[in-house]
Structure formats: structure tokens, C-alpha cells
Amino acid sequence: xxxxxxxxxxxxxxxxxxxxxxxxxxxxxxxxxxxxxxxxxxxxxxxxxxxxxxxxxxxxxxxxxxxxxxxxxxxxxxxxxxxxxxxxxxxxxxxxxxxxxxxxxxxxxxxxxxxxxxxxxxxxxxxxxxxxxxxxxxxxxxxxxxxxxxxxxxxxxxxxxxxxxxxxxxxxxxxxxxxxxxxxxxxxxxxxxxxxxxxxxxxxxxxxxxxxxxxxxxxxxxxxxxxxxxxxxxxxxxxxxxxxxxxxxxxxxxxxxxxxxxxxxxxxxxxxxxxxxxxxxxxxxxxxxxxxxxxxxxxxxxxxxxxxxxxxxxxxxxxxxxxxxxxxxxxxxxxxxxxxxxxxxxxxxxxxxxxxxxxxxxxxxxxxxxxxxxxxxxxxxxxxxxxxxxxxxxxxxxxxxxxxxxxxxxxxxxxxxxxxxxxxxxxxx
Amino acid sequence: xxxxxxxxxxxxxxxxxxxxxxxxxxxxxxxxxxxxxxxxxxxxxxxxxxxxxxxxxxxxxxxxxxxxxxxxxxxxxxxxxxxxxxxxxxxxxxxxxxxxxxxxxxxxxxxxxxxxxxxxxxxxxxxxxxxxxx
Numbered sequence: 001x002x003x004x005x006x007x008x009x010x011x012x013x014x015x016x017x018x019x020x021x022x023x024x025x026x027x028x029x030x031x032x033x034x035x036x037x038x039x040x041x042x043x044x045x046x047x048x049x050x051x052x053x054x055x056x057x058x059x060x061x062x063x064x065x066x067x068x069x070x071x072x073x074x075x076x077x078x079x080x081x082x083x084x085x086x087x088x089x090x091x092x093x094x095x096x097x098x099x100x101x102x103x104x105x106x107x108x109x110x111x112x113x114x115x116x117x118x119x120x121x122x123x124x125x126x127x128x129x130x131x132x133x134x135x136x137x138x139x140x141x142x143x144x145x146x147x148x149x150x151x152x153x154x155x156x157x158x159x160x161x162x163x164x165x166x167x168x169x170x171x172x173x174x175x176x177x178x179x180x181x182x183x184x185x186x187x188x189x190x191x192x193x194x195x196x197x198x199x200x201x202x203x204x205x206x207x208x209x210x211x212x213x214x215x216x217x218x219x220x221x222x223x224x225x226x227x228x229x230x231x232x233x234x235x236x237x238x239x240x241x242x243x244x245x246x247x248x249x250x251x252x253x254x255x256x257x258x259x260x261x262x263x264x265x266x267x268x269x270x271x272x273x274x275x276x277x278x279x280x281x282x283x284x285x286x287x288x289x290x291x292x293x294x295x296x297x298x299x300x301x302x303x304x305x306x307x308x309x310x311x312x313x314x315x316x317x318x319x320x321x322x323x324x325x326x327x328x329x330x331x332x333x334x335x336x337x338x339x340x341x342x343x344x345x346x347x348x349x350x351x352x353x354x355x356x357x358x359x360x361x362x363x364x365x366x367x368x369x370x371x372x373x374x375x376x377x378x379x380x381x382x383x384x385x386x387x388x389x390x391x392x393x394x395x396x397x398x399x400x401x402x403x404x405x406x407x408x409x410x411x412x413x414x415x416x417x418x419x420x421x422x423x424x425x426x427x428x429x
Numbered sequence: 430x431x432x433x434x435x436x437x438x439x440x441x442x443x444x445x446x447x448x449x450x451x452x453x454x455x456x457x458x459x460x461x462x463x464x465x466x467x468x469x470x471x472x473x474x475x476x477x478x479x480x481x482x483x484x485x486x487x488x489x490x491x492x493x494x495x496x497x498x499x500x501x502x503x504x505x506x507x508x509x510x511x512x513x514x515x516x517x518x519x520x521x522x523x524x525x526x527x528x529x530x531x532x533x534x535x536x537x538x539x540x541x542x543x544x545x546x547x548x549x550x551x552x553x554x555x556x557x558x559x560x561x562x563x
Contacts, residue, residue, distance in 0.1 A: 076527050207499055270499065337501060342534055345501075346508030353501065 010335040012085055014410075016065025017332055019093060021406050023057025024321070028392075028399035035388040038380050041305040042312070043180070049103035054316055055187060056096045056118065060153075062324045063195050064092075064125055067146075069331055071132060074142055074202040080131035084124055091121035108167040115164040122157045126150055141218050145198030148225060152190025159183050174237065182236040184312070189229045189250055192320055197221055197257055199327070200280070207277060207330055210264035217260035224253025232298075247298035254291045258284055274354065275362035279326025282370055286318030310377035317395075318373040325369065325402055333357050333409040340412050356412055361405040368398030456548050490519035490555070497525075504531055511540055511556055522554040 027050060034046050042051075068085055072078050079085060098114025129150055136143060163183060166172045172179060201213050213221065231246025261284040273281070293311040296302045333356040341350040372395035379387035493510050495503035503524065508531075510520050522528075527544060535542050535556060542556045 072529050073526075076529065078529075209497055209499060269497065334500060338530060342501070342504060342508075342530070343537065345505045345534070346510075346512040350505065 010069075010339040012079075012082055012089075013065045013069035014332065014335050015086070015089055016061050016068065017328055017335075018406075018410070019089070020058050020062035020065060020324075021328065021403055023053055023061065023096075024325075025396075025399045025403045027053040027058060028396045031392040032389065032396060035392045036385045038309055038388050039306075039383045039385050042309050043177070043305075045103055045106040047309075049100045051312070051316075052096070052103055053100050054321070056092075056099065059192055059316070059320055059324065061092065061096075062328065063149075063192065064088075066199060066327060066331060067125075067129065067195075069335065070199055070203065071129070071146070074199070075133065075136060075146070077132050077136060080128050080134075084128050088121045088124035088128065091117050091124065095119075095121055108164070112161075112164045112168060115161050119157045119161050122153060126154055141213060141222065142198045142201050144222055145194040145201070145225075148222075149191055149193075149195035149198060152186060152194060152229065156183065156187045156191050159186055178236050182233050185236060186229070186233050188315055188320075189225065189232060193253075194225055196320065196323055197225075200257075200261075200323070203327060203330070204261065204264060204280065207270070208264055209269035210267060213256075213260040217256040217263070220256025221253045221260075224249045224251075224256060228253060244295075244298045247295050251291045251295055254287050258287050275359060275366050276326045276329035278366055279322050279329065279362075279369075281326075282366070283319050283321075283323030283326060286314055286322065286373065290315040290319050306381050306383060310380045313373065313377045313380065317376065322369060322373060325365070329357065329362055329402075329405065332406055336409045336412050356409045358405045358408040361401045361408065365398050365401035365405060368394050368401060370398075372398055456551075460551070490521045492521045492523065494523040496523060501530075503528065504534070507531055507556075508534060508538075511535065511538070514540075514556070514558055516558055518557065520556045522556065524552045524554065525550060527552050528554065 030050055030053065034050050037044050037046050068079055095114050095117030099111060099118060102108070102111035102114055129146075133143070133147070160183060162172060163179060166179075201218075204210065205212050228246045228249030228251075231242040231249060233246075235242030235244075235246055261281065265281055290311070293302070293307070293314060297308070297311065330353075333353045337351070337353055337356055344350055372391050376388065376391040376395065379391045491510065491514075493506060495506050498506065507520075507522055507528070514520055527546075531554070532542065539559045540556050541559050542554055544552060544554045546552050
């Protein structure tokens, strides 16, 4: 007999996911002001501030919030300490805000202090997750990728802290751009990619009513990342000959993931796709141009700062952000539903998840965000500030539609569903 | 069941796993066949026609298979079913994973539950009203 685990608090993941969504909207609106800078080199304080708003404020907080929601479900382990998770949130929030502000202002001592807070918050998360996963008996695909992702997080944080310290004391050998590229790829491929793919392996089948990854797609993802990420990062930092081989291994991993997503999308039992699922499938499609650009950089077919920014937008915006938007459009309404309506389920009719959100707004968000992620890399490569501003407007409108859709779901925490209020059970007011 | 040659032993007294073992076939094979049959039945009929049988020598049990449903539908179906449980009656849930979000709801409503995993990919939760079954 399996002893049931403790219940999950829904407020904790909502805290992280709400802050992440706010960071996404801030980054999208902030892009309107930074757009002219994207015609130049990416190594610019304001672009670095924007990049860290996206990578730390949006992506990292979203992944950590989703972890606190999904680890208990998919790995069947209760979170070790919710109190530590809340402390960690405030450390990260202050640290990330400080880092973005100090990048924008170009003040390096402040940047190092803020980075130290982010490192402290990340350590708290790693400790919490390590103790949560302690004693896990089944090391399946998701568990392996999650551990890989947390290893990547630890290394990315140490690397980032070293880069911030290097600003003041010039400790690191080598030149600045390989270090930045190493840091970027460690974060993207070592932290974000395994976490998103590991969680996707459980969440997509749950909502598409399809199968988990097995066979060669699962092996390709695991081994491709395990071999490719160290090779890419070491290659960028010290041994350039490793970069093409590492990039090819990562490409194999990406092919495995895309093949699995295409397969479950084709064989799904759920016939109609909602907007959240459209988002995650569109995000997966962006992996193809992202990998193509990465391979082209790895074998020196292309180069230059504008193409590098376009590559970053395709990966962080097209692939990661659209995927996270899709997952959040599933997770947040579910958390709200669970907190507000689950106690009344079975005692009377309760609204469905679709009735909590705003499907039209999600559709508008998909059109604008997808359009922006397709057009913005082209605009950046063209170097036309007007075009970049235009795509930034599209992105902002999409982000606002996403935020309103999320707000519609969150509203139920204080104001329950009114569509069939007379059908709601007593107690839902 | 008849196609698998186990109509003679299953009756209303064995779990699916036990029936498969008794017939000498893999549990997964039997479940696949049953699920294929289930999918051919209209959902409303499936939901409203739980089988009755004995579990571990206790009172009668109803079976509710919530595998293959999109969240939070499994939770809603289970909570609807437990609210209809009579004293002494048990509900057996078939799930593809441990439903961690279900347990707090059952605890809050005063239900006793027991979870086991008869085979990989199949989780069974047996629920009854507190104090109703010895």
C-alpha cells in the first residue's frame, strides 16, 4: 500500500507564475523602448537588462513555479518545504529586479549584490528540490531530465555570478563574447531545455490524451542533451572543435523531441486543440529554425550580432516563451479551479477549466505572439528600427491579451463563475 | 473477457489483474482489450454503469476507471462518485498515476482511502466512508 502524500498548496505556484507573467508583460512592453538598440550589438546594458527580464523574471520563475506545482504530481513527491519556497521567491524577486535595474544602469557592484541574491534563491530552490526528490525510486525520463535541468541551473548560476564578479575584478581568462555565449547556451540548453522537455513529457500527454515519450525519441533527448550541452559550453569556452559536435548532439535531441511532439499530436485521442495546446505545439515548431540557426553558427555558416539576436529571439521567444505561455494557460486555470471549485466538486455542478479562462483572448494572444515571434527575428536581421518597433507592438499586444486571459482565471479566486451561478453548489459565493 | 477465455473465473470476484493472472495472460493485454471495448461504449453509459463486486472480502465495490481523462475531469468524476457512496459501500478507482490532488479532498470530506499499484501504470484507490467498513 502506498502512503498518500500531503496535499499541494496552490498559492505557492500561483505566486511564482503570477510574477513570471508580470515579467513577461514587462519585457514585452520594455521591448518597445529597447527596440532601436536591437539594430546594434547585443552587448548593450539595456539589451542585457531585457534579456535577464526574460530569462530570469519570465522563464526561470515560470519553471520554478511550475516545478512546485508539477513535481508533486508527475514525480509523486510532496514539496519538502513550502516555507523555504516562499523565502526563495522573495530572494529571487528582489535579486532579479536588482539585476535588471543594475544592468540597465550599468552599475556593476550593485549587479554583483543582486546576482548573489539570485544565487542564494537558486540554492534554496535546489536544496528544496533535492530534498523533495530524495528517495525517489523511479528515475524515469522526466526525473532524469529534471535532475539534468537542476544541474544546469546550478552551473548557470555559478557561471553568471562569476561573470558579475569578473566585471569588478577581471578574474576570468579568455575574451568576453565566448563567455557570454557559454553562459547563454548553458542556461538555454542546460537549464531551460531539459526542464521544459521533462515537464512536457508528462503534461502534454495529460492534456492531449496521448502517450509518454519512449524508444528512440526519449533516448535521443536524454543522450543528446547529456552529451551535447557540455560539448557546446566547453567548446565555446575553451575547445572550439567541440562546438559542431555538441551542436549536432543537441540537434539530435531536438529532433527526438519534435518527432515525439509531432507523433502525439497526430495520435492524440483529444480531437480539438484549445489555444493552450496550440501554443505548445507552435513553440515546438520553433525548435526547428532555432536548431538550424544554432547549427549554422556552430559550423561558422553564419555570424554577426544581429543574427545572434535573431537566434536568441527564435529560441527564447518562439520556442521557450510560446511553450511556457501554453503551459501557463493550462496550469493557472487548473490551480484556480482546484483552489476555488474542487471543494465543491461532486456536491453540485462546477465550471470547467475552459469556462474559467477567456478563449477569445487566448486566441488573440496566439495570433499576436506567434506573429511577433516570426517577424521580429526578420526585422532584427534587417536592422530597421521601425520594423523592430512594429513587431514589438505586436508582441506587447499579445502579451497583454495573455495577461488578461490569466487575469480572467485569477479573478475566480475572489469572484466565482457567474455563467450558471444558480447551478453552483452552496458555499460558492 | 470471453475472447480471452476468462469468463469462467472472473465473474464478480476477481480484480482485472487477478483475472489476467488466472487466465495466464498479461494484465496489460487484458486491460488493452477492455479499454478497447470500453471506448466503443458511449461515455455516459460507461460512467453510469460501474460494476459491483467484492474486494478483499469487504463490502460491495463500484469501479470507476478515470484513465485517459483530461484534468480535472478525473477529480470531478471521483468526487461525484464518492458523494453517492452508501455506508459500507466501496469505490475502486483505476487511475494511471497517484492522484495527489484527490487525497486532500477525500480527507476533508471524511473518506478513508487506500492506494496501491497492482502493476506499472495502473494505480488503484479504494475509498469508503469513515467508520462504514471495518
